Amino acid sequence: MTQDELKLAVAQAAISYVVEGEIVGVGTGSTANFFIDELAKIKHKIKAAVASSEATAARLRGHGIEVLDLNDVTSMPVYIDGADEITASGAMIKGGGAALTREKIVASVAKQFICIADGSKLVEKLGGFPLPVEVIPMARESVIRALNDIAGDARLRMKDGQALITDNGNVIVDVHGLQIEDPQELERKINNIVGVVTVGLFAQQGANVCLLGTPDGVKTLTF
Numbered sequence: 398m399t400q401d402e403l404k405l406a407v408a409q410a411a412i413s414y415v416v417e418g419e420i421v422g423v424g425t426g427s428t429a430n431f432f433i434d435e436l437a438k439i440k441h442k443i444k445a446a447v448a449s450s451e452a453t454a455a456r457l458r459g460h461g462i463e464v465l466d467l468n469d470v471t472s473m474p475v476y477i478d479g480a481d482e483i484t485a486s487g488a489m490i491k492g493g494g495a496a497l498t499r500e501k502i503v504a505s506v507a508k509q510f511i512c513i514a515d516g517s518k519l520v521e522k523l524g525g526f527p528l529p530v531e532v533i534p535m536a537r538e539s540v541i542r543a544l545n546d547i548a549g550d551a552r553l554r555m556k557d558g559q560a561l562i563t564d565n566g567n568v569i570v571d572v573h574g575l576q577i578e579d580p581q582e583l584e585r586k587i588n589n590i591v592g593v594v595t596v597g598l599f600a601q602q603g604a605n606v607c608l609l610g611t612p613d614g615v616k617t618l619t620f
């Protein structure tokens with residue numbers, strides 16, 4: 398099975414977690430895109446969606462799904478999104494697509510985080526994937542120095558020869574070469590650096606369920 402087939406399989410499996418007549422939180426990335434396309438097939442059954450990025454909002458609207466401002470939402474049973482890495486206890490690295498801040502915000506309002514990922518994302522220890530950190534632009538260099546002190550090898554994310562700018566107008570610093578022993582502790586430490594908006598560690602609030610795509614079928618991990 399190709400990676401795309403595994404992503405499609407978990408996206409299809411995630412549809413059973415969508416609650417009829419309710420609002421669904423929708424993540425960002427290639428796996429989330431498969432989910433959006435599946436959600437479109439049952440769009441008459443949901444009230445609306447909340448998007449974790451401009452790209453996701455555009456894809457949802459392209460399918461004729463109403464996208465609500467999070468400020469107008471008081472209840473959201475599920476948030477469904479991919480991950481760059483996930484552990485057997487549900488801690489994740491996210492933000493490979495630079496959407497980590499809105500993802501964490503939308504996820505924090507939802508009752509349940511349903512992670513959809515192909516089997517390659519399951520790791521013993523987080524950190525093989527560079528850890529994204531969203532940073533206020535004027536604090537870029539001071540945050541890079543602080544991250545180098547805490548963890549090491551922090552690099553500004555570039556796109557087309559320029560610093561990548563997020564949907565929130567900030568930059569992303571990726572911390573390379575980590576082997577994260579205590580994800581919750583590192584999340585707290587990085588959150589405490591002045592100028593950091595969000596760290597892409599989802600450990601204090603990890604996933605509740607992970608639908609993992611494997612050649613033997615979709616495995617459901619619950620945390």
Ligand SMILES: O=C[C@H](O)[C@H](O)[C@H](O)COP(=O)(O)O
Nearest residue numbers: 426427428479492493494496
């Ligand atoms: O910012 C992007 C998100 O955290 C994505 O959910 C994550 O990067 C996984 O993306 P993909 O499904 O494309 O591997």
